[in-house]
Amino acid sequence: MELVYIFHSGFALLGDGFTVVMDYYMDSKEYGDDGVPHSGILHDGILQREGKLYVLSSHFHPDHFNKEVLTWREKRPDIIYILSKDILKHRRAKEEDALWLRKGEEYVDETLKIKAFGSTDVGVSFLIEAQGKTFFHAGDLNNWHWMDESDEVEWKRNEKYFLYQIDYIYRQVKEMDVVMFPVDPRLGNEYMRGATQFIDKIKTRTFVPMHFTPEYDKANAFGKIAQEKGVEFIPVTHSGQIIKL
Numbered sequence: 001m002e003l004v005y006i007f008h009s010g011f012a013l014l015g016d017g018f019t020v021v022m023d024y025y026m027d028s029k030e031y032g033d034d035g036v037p038h039s040g041i042l043h044d045g046i047l048q049r050e051g052k053l054y055v056l057s058s059h060f061h062p063d064h065f066n067k068e069v070l071t072w073r074e075k076r077p078d079i080i081y082i083l084s085k086d087i088l089k090h091r092r093a094k095e096e097d098a099l100w101l102r103k104g105e106e107y108v109d110e111t112l113k114i115k116a117f118g119s120t121d122v123g124v125s126f127l128i129e130a131q132g133k134t135f136f137h138a139g140d141l142n143n144w145h146w147m148d149e150s151d152e153v154e155w156k157r158n159e160k161y162f163l164y165q166i167d168y169i170y171r172q173v174k175e176m177d178v179v180m181f182p183v184d185p186r187l188g189n190e191y192m193r194g195a196t197q198f199i200d201k202i203k204t205r206t207f208v209p210m211h212f213t214p215e216y217d218k219a220n221a222f223g224k225i226a227q228e229k230g231v232e233f234i235p236v237t238h239s240g241q242i243i244k245l
Helices: 067-074 085-089 152-170 193-201 216-220 222-228
Strands: 002-007 010-015 018-022 052-057 080-084 099-101 106-108 112-117 125-130 133-137 175-182 203-210 241-244
Touching (some): 010 125, 052 067, 085 099, 112 152, 216 222
Parallel strands (some): 018 052
Antiparallel strands (some): 010 018, 112 125
C-alpha cells in the first residue's frame, strides 16, 4: 500500500483495489485565482485509479472539507462518501450526498472498516482497517491547549478533554499501524505535546505529521521524540509525497 500526502491534512490511501481520500482541502498544487485547482497528484492520477473510491471528511471546517469533492461523482458515480455528521448539520452538504457518521458509529463493507472516534474541536477522527492494517486520521483531534495564550485553568481543561478522548480510543484500540496526527506550530512552545501524549498512550508503529502547513521543518522536528519512543517517523517534505507502507 501507499499513503500520499496531498496538502495540509489531506491524504490518500492507495490499496489493492481501493482508494481512500481523507480530508481533501486542495490538491498538491495550489488553486488559481479563479478558484479552479491546478493539476496535482489527486486530479492527475489518484481519482482515476481502478477499484473502489472512498472519500472521508472529518468535519465541516473548509481546510478539512472542500465541497468540490461532491462534484467528483460526475466522473466517478461509484464514489462512496463517508462524512462526519456535523457537515450535514452545518448544511455544507445534503443528506443524500453521503453516508453520515458520528462518534461511535462505523461503516463496514467487504473491503474495509471505518470507525468514527471523537475530536477536541468539531466532527470526528477516523480509524480505517484495510488489508490487515489500521490507519488513524485524527482530523482535528489534538491537545489544543494554547498555553502560551490561555490561563492555566483554561489550557488544563482543554488538555483534560483531549486525554479523555484518547482514553476512549485506547479502551477499544490499543495499537495502530499508521497514525496521521496534527503537529501544529501555531500552538507555541508545547506544539508537540498532543502528539507525544497520543503515542505515549496508544502504541503507534508509524507516525505521519499533518496540519502544519507550511512549516515542514517544525513538523518534522517531532521525529526525534517519536524515534526515541520506538515509533517510525515519516518526514513530510512536500505536497504530493508518496509514502511506501
